[in-house]
Amino acid sequence: MRMANSALEANETFMYQVERVKKKNRKLSFIKGMLFLLPSLILFSVFLFYPMLKTIYLSFFLTDAKGATTVFVGWDNYKEIFTDSVFLKGMKNTFLFVFYTVPLTVIISLFLTVIANEKLKGIGVFRTIFSSTMGVSVAAASVFWLYLFNPTMGLLNKFLELLGAESIGWLTDPDWALFAVSVTTIWMNIGFTFLILLGGLQSIDSSLYESADIEGSSYFYKLRRITIPMLSPTLFFVITVSIINAFQTFGQIDILTQGGPANETNLIVYSIYREAFVNYQFGSASAQAIVLFIFILLMTALQFKLGERRVHYQ
Amino acid sequence: MSQVELIDITKSYDKQKDVLNGINLSIEEGEFFVLVGPSGSGKSTLLRMIAGLEEISGGFLKINDQTVNHLxxxxxxxxxxFQNYALYPHLTVEQNILFGLKARKVEKREQQIRLMEAAEMLGLTELLKRKPRELSGGQRQRVALGRSVVSHAPLCLMDEPLSNLDAKLRANMRVQIRRLQKQLGLTMIYVTHDQVEAMTMGDRIMVLNEGKIQQVGKPITLYNEPENLFVASFIGSPKMNLGNAAFFADGNHLIIENQLHISIDPDVIMGVPKDRNLKVGIRAEHLFPGESKKDHIHHLEAVNVEQLGNETLIAFEVGSELWTAKWPGQWTIEFGQKVPVQILPQYLLFFDVETGQLIQSADIGKLREVVTI
Structure with a gap:
C-alpha cells in the first residue's frame, strides 16, 4: 500500500516536471517567433500604424501651417468636406477615372496575353514589349506622354493635322483632360496586368487544351469554356489591384495637369495633397484621407462579396 | 482490317537525334494494344503523334487506310x-463529360442519352452534379473514361491512366477498363511503364526502348521468348535472372558466372555456338527447390528472403549477380544458409553477349507454360 502510494507520488512529481518543461518550451518558441516578427513589426509601426493613427487624430483638429494641432473641432472636418464642391468633384472624377481605366486596361491586357501565349517564333520579343511599361516609372512615362500631348509639337496633334482635323488641347481642354490622363494610365498599367495575366494563363494545364482539341473544340469555344473560367482568380486579383491603384493615382496627375483644367482631373489623392501642402489644412486633408481609406475598404469588401461567387479556385 | 498503321514513323526535335526511329506497326480493329517501356523510351510521344498532338517528323500514319499525318x-x-485525367475543375462531372459533345454541337437529346448510358456503365449516376475536386482519384478516373465513352470514337488512346491511383484501385480499374474495351469493341492503344499492367491487359504488347521497337507480340510470347536481353529483363516480376556464361572445350559443360558448372545434353543446345561468350537467363520460378532431387543440384548462398505468404522469394548470390528464386509455399531459410537449388538446362535461355539478341529460348517453357482450356 505504501509502495503504491509513493509510486503515485513519484508519478505526480514527474508529471509536474513535464508540465514545467512544456511551459518553458512554449515560452521559448513564443520569444523566438516574436524575434522573427520584430523587424516587420517595427517597420510597419513606424511607417504605417503610427501615421495612420496620427491621421485619424489630426482629422478631428484644426492645424496651423506647420501641422501642429490648434483647435479640436470633432466631426466638423468631415461635415465640411461633404459640402466642399472641390472634394465632391474630386470624388466624382475619381469614380469616372476608375470607370475609364480599369475595364479597358484589363480587356486590352487580356487580349495581348491571349495573343502572346501562342507558341510562335520570337514570341519572347513581344512578351518583353508588352510587359515593358512595367519597368517605366510613373514620372518618366508622364513626361513621355506630356510630349505626345503637346498642343503644337506633340505627335498626336501632328497626326490630327495630317488627317485634316482640328488640333485638340489634350491636357488643357476640360472635355479631354481626364480622358488624356486615363489613356496615359491605361498605357502604364498594361505592363503589370499583362504580366500577371500571362502568368495565370501559363499555369493552366496544357492537357486541358489538348483534351479539348481531341474532342473537337474550336478556338473560341476553348477561350470561353476553358481560358476565361480558369483565369478567373487571376482576373479577379488584377481587377481588385487595378481599382485600388486607380483610387490612389497621383504621379501622372501631378506631372500632366496638376488637377486642372477647372479641377477636371483633380482626383481625390491629388486633392488631399493640395489641401495639406498647398492650403496647409492638415485637419481636413486628414479627414479626406480617412474617407478615401473607408471607400477603398468598402469597394474591396464589396468586390470580394460579389466576385467570389464567379471565381473558380482550383 | 487494321485500324491503325504506322509506316516508318520517326520523331526528332529541332532536327537533332531521333527520339523515335523506324516505327513500323499495325494495330487491328478491336485490339487492346499496349505500348510499354521505361520512362524516356518515347512511348508517350508515339501516342501523342497518333492523337495529333505532336507533329510526325517522318513516315506515314494511317487510320482506317487513310493517311492522317496532316489532320x-x-x-x-x-x-x-490523359495521365492527369484533364478534367475541367470549374465544370461539374456532367459538364465535363458533355464538353466534347457540346463542342461538336451534338443534338441535346442525343447528348443526354449518351450521358446516361456512360454514367450507368461507369457508376457515375450519383456524381453528375459534383465538381472534380469533390471526387476521389478513382472517381475522377471514371469521369475521364466517361468522356471517352460518350464520344463514340472507335479508337481510344490512353496515356498511363492508372499511374495516379493506389495499388488496390489500380487492379480494380485494370479490370474495368478491359471490360469496357471488350464491351464497346474499342480499338485501344494504351501506354504504360508498368510491365504488370502491360502483361495483364494487352492482347498484344510492344516493348519500346530508346525510341526503338524491341519486340511486338502476345504477352506470353514476350515472357517465354524475349527477343533480346532488354525484353527479358523488362518483362516479368521478379525479373529474369541473367548471368555471363561460356562452354567448356568439350561442349557439354556450361559455366555460369565462373561459379555454376552445368552439364548439358548436346541435343538441348543444338543451335547455340559453343566457341564464344554468352549470356544465359532463367526465370525465377525455374530455379527449383533442390531437396529430395538428385540431378543438377547446386548449393547457393541465400542473401535475402521475402515471404509473400503463398510463395517465397529467395535471393542468391551467383558470381557478381543476384538471382531470385520463386518457390511456392512457405520456406524458412536463414540468411547466409547454403540452399540446394536445382537448375535444369532445359529452362535456360541463351543470348548473344554483343548484340543482346536471343539465340535460343527455353525448350520446356514453350511446351508447358500455356494451358488452353
Whole structure:
C-alpha cells in the first residue's frame, strides 16, 4: 500500500516536471517567433500604424501651417468636406477615372496575353514589349506622354493635322483632360496586368487544351469554356489591384495637369495633397484621407462579396 | 482490317537525334494494344503523334487506310484519356463529360442519352452534379473514361491512366477498363511503364526502348521468348535472372558466372555456338527447390528472403549477380544458409553477349507454360 502510494507520488512529481518543461518550451518558441516578427513589426509601426493613427487624430483638429494641432473641432472636418464642391468633384472624377481605366486596361491586357501565349517564333520579343511599361516609372512615362500631348509639337496633334482635323488641347481642354490622363494610365498599367495575366494563363494545364482539341473544340469555344473560367482568380486579383491603384493615382496627375483644367482631373489623392501642402489644412486633408481609406475598404469588401461567387479556385 | 498503321514513323526535335526511329506497326480493329517501356523510351510521344498532338517528323500514319499525318486531332475520330485525367475543375462531372459533345454541337437529346448510358456503365449516376475536386482519384478516373465513352470514337488512346491511383484501385480499374474495351469493341492503344499492367491487359504488347521497337507480340510470347536481353529483363516480376556464361572445350559443360558448372545434353543446345561468350537467363520460378532431387543440384548462398505468404522469394548470390528464386509455399531459410537449388538446362535461355539478341529460348517453357482450356 505504501509502495503504491509513493509510486503515485513519484508519478505526480514527474508529471509536474513535464508540465514545467512544456511551459518553458512554449515560452521559448513564443520569444523566438516574436524575434522573427520584430523587424516587420517595427517597420510597419513606424511607417504605417503610427501615421495612420496620427491621421485619424489630426482629422478631428484644426492645424496651423506647420501641422501642429490648434483647435479640436470633432466631426466638423468631415461635415465640411461633404459640402466642399472641390472634394465632391474630386470624388466624382475619381469614380469616372476608375470607370475609364480599369475595364479597358484589363480587356486590352487580356487580349495581348491571349495573343502572346501562342507558341510562335520570337514570341519572347513581344512578351518583353508588352510587359515593358512595367519597368517605366510613373514620372518618366508622364513626361513621355506630356510630349505626345503637346498642343503644337506633340505627335498626336501632328497626326490630327495630317488627317485634316482640328488640333485638340489634350491636357488643357476640360472635355479631354481626364480622358488624356486615363489613356496615359491605361498605357502604364498594361505592363503589370499583362504580366500577371500571362502568368495565370501559363499555369493552366496544357492537357486541358489538348483534351479539348481531341474532342473537337474550336478556338473560341476553348477561350470561353476553358481560358476565361480558369483565369478567373487571376482576373479577379488584377481587377481588385487595378481599382485600388486607380483610387490612389497621383504621379501622372501631378506631372500632366496638376488637377486642372477647372479641377477636371483633380482626383481625390491629388486633392488631399493640395489641401495639406498647398492650403496647409492638415485637419481636413486628414479627414479626406480617412474617407478615401473607408471607400477603398468598402469597394474591396464589396468586390470580394460579389466576385467570389464567379471565381473558380482550383 | 487494321485500324491503325504506322509506316516508318520517326520523331526528332529541332532536327537533332531521333527520339523515335523506324516505327513500323499495325494495330487491328478491336485490339487492346499496349505500348510499354521505361520512362524516356518515347512511348508517350508515339501516342501523342497518333492523337495529333505532336507533329510526325517522318513516315506515314494511317487510320482506317487513310493517311492522317496532316489532320488536326479533332478530325482523327479518336478519344484520349490523359495521365492527369484533364478534367475541367470549374465544370461539374456532367459538364465535363458533355464538353466534347457540346463542342461538336451534338443534338441535346442525343447528348443526354449518351450521358446516361456512360454514367450507368461507369457508376457515375450519383456524381453528375459534383465538381472534380469533390471526387476521389478513382472517381475522377471514371469521369475521364466517361468522356471517352460518350464520344463514340472507335479508337481510344490512353496515356498511363492508372499511374495516379493506389495499388488496390489500380487492379480494380485494370479490370474495368478491359471490360469496357471488350464491351464497346474499342480499338485501344494504351501506354504504360508498368510491365504488370502491360502483361495483364494487352492482347498484344510492344516493348519500346530508346525510341526503338524491341519486340511486338502476345504477352506470353514476350515472357517465354524475349527477343533480346532488354525484353527479358523488362518483362516479368521478379525479373529474369541473367548471368555471363561460356562452354567448356568439350561442349557439354556450361559455366555460369565462373561459379555454376552445368552439364548439358548436346541435343538441348543444338543451335547455340559453343566457341564464344554468352549470356544465359532463367526465370525465377525455374530455379527449383533442390531437396529430395538428385540431378543438377547446386548449393547457393541465400542473401535475402521475402515471404509473400503463398510463395517465397529467395535471393542468391551467383558470381557478381543476384538471382531470385520463386518457390511456392512457405520456406524458412536463414540468411547466409547454403540452399540446394536445382537448375535444369532445359529452362535456360541463351543470348548473344554483343548484340543482346536471343539465340535460343527455353525448350520446356514453350511446351508447358500455356494451358488452353
Amino acid at each position: 488536326p486531332p479533332k478530325e482523327r475520330n479518336l478519344s484520349m484519356v
